[in-house]
Amino acid sequence: MNEVLEFFNQNKADSAQVVFFMLFSLGIALFHTIIFSGLFNLKFPSWLFFVLLPALIGVSFLIDARYPLALLLFLFLSVFVFAFIGMIYSGIKSSKEDRREIESFNRKHNIQKTPLFKKFIGIAVLGCMIGAVFFLAQTENLKLLFLIIPGLILLKSIFFPSSKSKFLRLQSILPTSKISAIAMGQVEVEGDLEEIEPIISPYFNKSCIG
Numbered sequence: 001m002n003e004v005l006e007f008f009n010q011n012k013a014d015s016a017q018v019v020f021f022m023l024f025s026l027g028i029a030l031f032h033t034i035i036f037s038g039l040f041n042l043k044f045p046s047w048l049f050f051v052l053l054p055a056l057i058g059v060s061f062l063i064d065a066r067y068p069l070a071l072l073l074f075l076f077l078s079v080f081v082f083a084f085i086g087m088i089y090s091g092i093k094s095s096k097e098d099r100r101e102i103e104s105f106n107r108k109h110n111i112q113k114t115p116l117f118k119k120f121i122g123i124a125v126l127g128c129m130i131g132a133v134f135f136l137a138q139t140e141n142l143k144l145l146f147l148i149i150p151g152l153i154l155l156k157s158i159f160f161p162s163s164k165s166k167f168l169r170l171q172s173i174l175p176t177s178k179i180s181a182i183a184m185g186q187v188e189v190e191g192d193l194e195e196i197e198p199i200i201s202p203y204f205n206k207s208c209i210g
Contacts, residue, residue, distance in 0.1 A: 012065035022054035039086030
């Protein structure tokens, strides 16, 4: 820590370097704008960071010539920190929205919730995978994961198919190209249709007849 402080004490910025730092901060401002507007979904003027960051560097130079370099490094590192936090925040927010949409769809079509035994199986499988990773790490056989993981994915797709895989399977077995277009919603169907199982179209994210 003392070496870092000593480095900043010995590297005082001059006017030319401050101008370069301010120009470099415009690139950082671009990433900050993308991160806070895209990942955090915040509303603010698009020019905000392009004005704020160079101004901060300029003000720091007026306070002390040692501050601009330290501030620039801090702003540069903040890009990675905010990007990491933003990805976690965006993922959690997206999963909550998807869950609300699924619950709304299930209530609309009177679909029962996932049985407890399926949830228990999922938790058990996850626990087994974590245990297998630790076991293989201790026995120095981590390369076997390249066989175990694809096998588990295959079993999951066979015994617990997703709505998208059901839709694609039904589409693939339709006998003619004209009827296949029905699954894509490209033709009109006259007559009475009986819904066997409500599913969501993976292309348009709308409910369709399965």
